[in-house]
Amino acid sequence: MTKRSEAKYKLDRRMGQNIWGRPKSPVNRREYGPGQHGQRRKGKLSDFGVQLRAKQKLKGYYANISERQFHSIYVEASRLKGDTGENLIGLLERRLDAVVYRAKFVSTIFAARQFINHGHVKVNGRKVNISSYQVKIGDVIEVKEASKQLAHVLEASQLPERDTPDYLEVDHGKMTAKYVRIPHLSDVPFPVQMEPHLVVEFYSR
Structure with missing residues (x-):
């Protein structure tokens, strides 16, 4: 680990x-906190x-x-x-790592940061390797052609435990996502x- x-x-x-x-x-499995004192009764x-x-x-x-x-x-x-x-x-939610995670190009948001830093992502056809990059409405985010067949990318798109939100238009066949609108709190899954x-x-x- x-x-x-x-x-x-x-x-x-x-x-x-x-x-x-x-x-x-x-x-x-364990709802108490980490460490030897994790099971102590918590005060208000x-x-x-x-x-x-x-x-x-x-x-x-x-x-x-x-x-x-x-x-x-x-x-x-x-x-x-x-x-x-x-x-x-x-x-x-406009951060590039958040968008890559929401689009299910990777399995975790931590993986999204690493994926971007390693140069696997393009925004409007240009490589962007800054995970804090602010995406704008209408921007198209895509996985670089050479990275589309990576095993962990293909696995992430099939994850059943989360869906892609409606403020993104995602095409997993082409590995692209269009940022449609800025979400409200109630829109974010x-x-x-x-x-x-x-x-x-x-x-x-």
């Missing part, structure tokens, strides 16, 4: 939820604790992006018109409840 996978499984257990909806998540979280956990869960879901990067996305969301929580989700309003409260303190 890689260091990244270990961190991923720990995050599930720390949150006490199967954040990505994976069949092999350890939370499916303070308002700050609830807000912090919501932030950690959302940040962790998107491949555990850095605090600095996550905060900058929040700042950008707060500058846009409309609800900051909805804007935050919209910006996170999170396996667990995300609470961006608590993230906004955390940063607004």
